[in-house]
Amino acid sequence: MREEQLVIKMNTDFFILLKPELSLTFIIFILLIIKVSDGMNKNSSIIHLANFLLLINFLLGFIGNTTGTLFSDMYHTNGLISLEKNILNFGTLIISLQAYEWLKNHKHVIEFYILLLTTLLGMFFMVSSGNFLMFFLGLELASIPLAAIVNFDLEKIKSSEAAVKMILSSAFASCIMLFGISLVYGTTGTLNFAELPTLITNNPLQILALIFVFTGFAFKLSAVPFHLWTADVYEGAPVPVTAYLSVISKAAMVFVFISVLNPLFQNVPNVWYNMLFLTIVLTITIGNLFAIRQNNIKRFLAFSSISQVGFILLGISSGTAMGVSASVYFLIVYIFSNLGAFGVIALVAAQTEKENISDFKGFYKNNKTLSWIITIALFSLAGIPPTAGFFGKMFLVTAGASKGNYVLIIIAVLNMVVSLYYYLRVVKAIFVDENESPIEKIESNLYSKIALYICMAGIIFTGFASVLYDYINSLM
Amino acid sequence: MTNLSILVIFPLLTTFAILFCRNVTQIKWTALIGSLLQLTIASLLMYSYYGERAAGNTAQMLFEARYSWYSAMNIEYYVGVDGISVIMIMLTAFVVTCGILISWKIETLTKEFFFLLLLLSVGAYGFFISLDLFTMFFFLELAVIPKFLLIAIWGSGKKEYSAMKLALMLMGGSALVLIGLLATYFNTDIGGGVHTWDLLKIAHMHILYETQLFIFPFLFVGFGVFTALFPFHTWVPDGHSSAPTAASMFLAGISMKLGGYGCLRVATYLMPEAAQHYSWIIVLLATIAIIYGAFATLMQKDLKYINAYSSVSHCGFILLGIGMLTKTALIGAVMQMVSHGLMTALFFGAIGMIYERTHTRQIKELGGLLKTIPFLSSVFIIAGLCSLGLPGFSGFVSEMVVFVGAWQQPDAFHRIATILAAASIVVTAVYILRAAGSAIMGPIKNEHFNHLKDATWNEKMASVLLIFAILSIGLAPFWLINIISPDTQIIMENIARGAIGN
Structure with missing residues (x-):
């Protein structure tokens, strides 16, 4: 009798704790069944359905979040992790709304959604993992x-090229990381995140192992010097996928970074800090310097997002709860700002095939609203008040400064000025530069309008209103 | 008018109202009425400030209001004013109103123009009322980027270059300020390892001397970039001369004062020991700026460049006053901020109005304007005379106070600096009188100057407002000295405390 109760309790636990993953799996199955049964042929109705399901999925993420572990500590969740997953849900929903223009004439809409949601599912497990294997x-x-x-x-050939580049380099990074993980296991005898931190010491082999693991992470985050794949992949991929890569997959990686690597290195703080210091300086500086030279707007955003990652690492490097909440907060702001910019670019690319900064010259003439949206989004990325990006950057820099390493802060802050230069270049192209044939008026559909307005509201209000930050802080 | 936040909220509401306007007339009137009401609000603020002080309220800051903003980092929305801030708010209200009046004829993208101009003013008002360093920094940066768009879109000449240079240099300045502020924040302690951004609390804290020596240069140079501290003055000539008239007025009239106010209120007030330690460098750089600015102006042929370079020279007096670290010199610095703000706004306004009619700003192409457009020419001459420091105008009073204050430093170094700075006035007289002489007086150089129309109602109103303010300081300076004197006294006490501490 008692045993039976235990089983039932475990089962309800299973459903409650795994709710985000199960809900995603459910959507994937629905889409799969539709695909197999050939039920829906119209692209638009599939997209409507997918958006609807994603919205439900996002709303579900707000209720019934608890703390707990499953599968003998393989999987764990808590308030912060639930929030992180829902941030990813939210970003995916916005991207799906923005992808409408591109997907409505595409041959394989269902496959796109299935693959997209599968990667999201993978990220959920990653964020929730309590063990290196998971x-x-x-x-x-x-x-x-x-x-x-x-x-x-x-x-498009470029798109295939990007995919090959991505899979090869990604596999290589996974290899290195796996090698690191095996060394960790060899020296400690466990892969459990809860047990590992106390077992890590100044042992050189362990440090080597951790550096390999860190390399894997840095690669996925496209931190310098592991960033070389980023620009080509971003340029080749379809705009919504680029948005997904630069926002969602980065955010997920940062979340794991916060919950896994930070505690893992707690016994070797100097190694950890020096490694981060070097990575941060390189990432911010090189990302910025390369962004200045780009003409393709997707490559441009690729490099700018590299330098943004540097700032996130700056916040994390403080190793305090403040750094963590600043990073999570910044990522939310970053999702709003980057998706605001990508939303406009996606519309333009889908209707005119134009992706260069020089094509955006005189954009303001025919597209006033879209121009303001992309400008505000870029200002938010640059960290200009009153946008939320200002607060996000400020908190990251403040967290970073708590260590008292002003060399790092000076480099970071001066890089903010450099980054302003290239963001302003785009703004200048939109508002000031002359163009004989500026982009015609872009017709935006309802979905992208909704997505863009949500992003704008987010950029403007998440900064002034301290509610969001306070909420994140309360989860620490 | 005891609720200070209305100073920020009201212009913000005006900007929103502009977004909903349908045509150009509505936009212009909304902006004008909004700025006139704001001027009224500012005047009422000054009136009630006088009332409170007369009633014997000796609190350092009046009309304080404090709301927790980001409690995790102890960031507050904390506002309050003393005499210096009240005066700066009045200055802002005057310049913004006149800027809007003078921009009456803007035809391209009118809505965007007034929107950005008013957004700038929100930044300035917010900066002057903030007593929380974070909030202050927020407003400081808010007042940078609209300038980029104003210059790049509506400017003239090599506007894109100037706009980018200005935006980057000012952002560089505020980046330095940010470093200084962060270092300040982490060196404060209000018990239990909790840090604070509260300006007044930090002022009463003893930050270690060595730490101050580290922080002060960041803060002072950072704010100094805004107020044309040599050698970071290079954005001034390009930025001012490429900007549309109203933006030039705002830039020189208010924006450069943000820097001066920050140097005084944040850098010098919070780091008194370091201010003493570095004061000789400040004096040196300020003297260089004064002399260099004056001689550089001599070489200019374009009216806007003349005023821009002379701004470098005049803003040097602000820094000189701060660097001298005597009470009189500080009063002089604040007065110079106000006086230069009004005078240079009037000067840029006059140049803009003349340019609109003659389509040239080159001195050698102008001439005889006094005969055809007497009102505008008189305005130009009044601004010029104020600039060269003719008694009766505000320029004379404020420069005089700076010199008197500077002379109170008895050693040779300060004396030489004072003498050199005072000597630069002769150079000022040369370039101002030359410009006025050949551009305004003399024979009419161009046939088409005969058909020019004199000032319209809006231009007259703007000029009269500014001249009224200049004269009210120039003829009766004591009301201004009385209002700022107690606050400079407080800053001086902090500095004296530092002197004893060493």
């Missing part, structure tokens, strides 16, 4: 389908 499983589940959707502009 983490690696999630990571691979997240990476491989991603390479497939990078290739989703089926007629």
